[in-house]
Amino acid sequence: MDEVLLLTIILAAVVLANILARHVTKIPLPFFLIFLGTLLAGLPVYKNFHLDPSTFALAIIAPMLFNEAQNSSRLWIGRSISNILSLAVGLVLVSVLIVGTGLHLIYPVLPIALAFSLLAIVTPTDASAVNSIFEANPIAEEQAGILQHESLFNDAAGIVLFDMALTAFISGTFSMELAVWTFLWEFLGGLLFGSAIGVVIVSARLFLIRYNDDTPLIMVLIQLLTPFLVYLLAEKMAFSGILAVVAAGLVQGSERDKLRLTSSRMQLVTSNVWEIVSGMLSxxxxxxxxLSLPEVITAMHVSANPNFGVxxxxxxxxxxYFLKGIIRLVWTRYLLKRRVKTNHEWRDSMVMALSGANGTITLSLAFSMPNMVNGQPFAFRGTVNLLGGGCHPDEFDYAHHFRAAVVAKSGTKPAAVPLGATDDSGSYQ
Structure with a gap:
């Protein structure tokens, strides 16, 4: 009963924050959500509140990525697949290795496996965060398409690397051969398994449509259950549940034309339901x-360990974030294929580097850090989550970092890109 009460209060806070954001438009919605969460932390029912990381991955990350995948453009993915994979897999791997190693060298108290976990947390870009930037500061269509779909795949790649690095830290052993095999098994296996399950589910929905059993209750519930079913089955098979969910979402989206045989009313209901679910989860x-901030601030200020100083x-x-941005800038300048050559490739690369915004998935991964390791409290949990931009009762005030990110992403990019400065080819004039 207590868990139901806690969830009800959190959802009520989400509703109130959205109402406030509609009337006070100069303040971003996340600040209202964080503020109300901070107020809730003072309630007795939230004392010593903790969320199980595995529950968080299943209940929040899986449906969010499924919805993101099913709304992706298969046309854009096909046209820019090499660039998308270059950013989503190649750049992620290089950033994790280079920046993670550098972080370990200048901060030796942090084990290298945890340094890699940290970089896996901050590598995913968020489609919602990227879209919010583009709404205020339009950029070239080609670049926007690459960035939006990059976020879908590097979410999955970052999560797989995060799991691998964290497993290496907990077990205390690391094998390059085993790591490569595990990565391929989870990555490729997750994609293939998710695609197969997605095809089966879509076929079942088409069968229901054929026999007029496509009522909103049946069809919407099947769609809502899909990410949870795919995730749980994939994890049982030792595949990446997140990648399987992404693949199933892409299959769902690719079959959308066939599913439009259903009534417009059912389509409208489905769209509205997913909009509500997405907003609720975010x-x-x-x-x-x-909810985490009050204990975070207290814990960080009373810490006697100089290595964990604020x-x-x-x-x-x-x-x-500086070194990661430099690597991203160089990567987009020299390693991305361009359909149209321009005289301002450095400016285009700067736009793509500054548009690599982090968002809800980064926060979600931070919440996925375990509270206990080998039966002992995880001493580095607060450190990793602070540096990664996440937060928990052992962590620091993320609001300052989030505020800085909003200013940096919304303020520096317009200086590099005049509004609407695009030509017909999709490149800047």
Missing amino acids: GTVFVLLG YRLIALGLFI
Whole structure:
């Protein structure tokens, strides 16, 4: 009963935050969510509140990525697949290895496996965050398409790397051969398994349509259950549940034309339901973040360990995001294929580097860090989550970092890109 009460209060906070954001438009919605979460932290029912990481991955990350995948453009993915995979897999791997190694060298107290876990947390870009930037500051269509669909695949790649690095830390052993095999098994196996299950589910829905059993209750519930079913089955097979969910979502989207045989009313209901679910899940993440802040601030200020000092960790966080941004800038300048050659390739690359916004998936991964390791409290949980931009009762005030990210992403990019400065070929004039 207590869990039901806690969830009800969190959802009520999400509703109130959305109402406030509609009337106070100058303040971003996440700040209202974080603020209300901070207020909820004072309630007795939320004392010592913790969320199980495995539950978080299943209940929040899986449906969010499924919805993101089913709304993706298969046409854009096909046209830009090499660039998307270059950013989503190649750049992620290189960033994790280079920045993670550099972080370990300048901050040796952090084990290298956890340094890699941290970089896996901050590598995913978020489609919602990227879209919100484009709404205020339009960029070239080709670049926008690449960035939006990059976020879908590097979410999955980052999550797989995060799981591998964290497993290496907990077990205390690492084998390159085993790591490569595990990555391929989880990555490729997850994609193939998710695609197969997705085809089966879509076929079942088409069968129901054929026999007029396509009522909103039946069809919407099947779609809502799909990410949970796919995730759980994939995890049982030792595949990446997240990648399987992404693949199933892509299959669902690719079959959308066939599913349009259903009534327009059913399509409208489905669209509205997923809009509500997506907003509810995203809002819940930020409310949970706000719930963490009071204990975070207290814990960080009373820490006697100089290695976990607030200012040192902030400096390390700036180092991570600066070096990651430089690598992204160089990668987009020299390793992406361009359909149209321009005289301002550095500016285009700067746009893509600055548009690699982090969002809800980064926060979700931060919440997925375990509370206990080998039966002992995870001493580095707060450090990793602070540097990664996440937050928990052992962590630091993420609001400052989020505020800085909003300013940096919304303020620096317009200076590099005039509004609407695109030509007919999709490149900047």
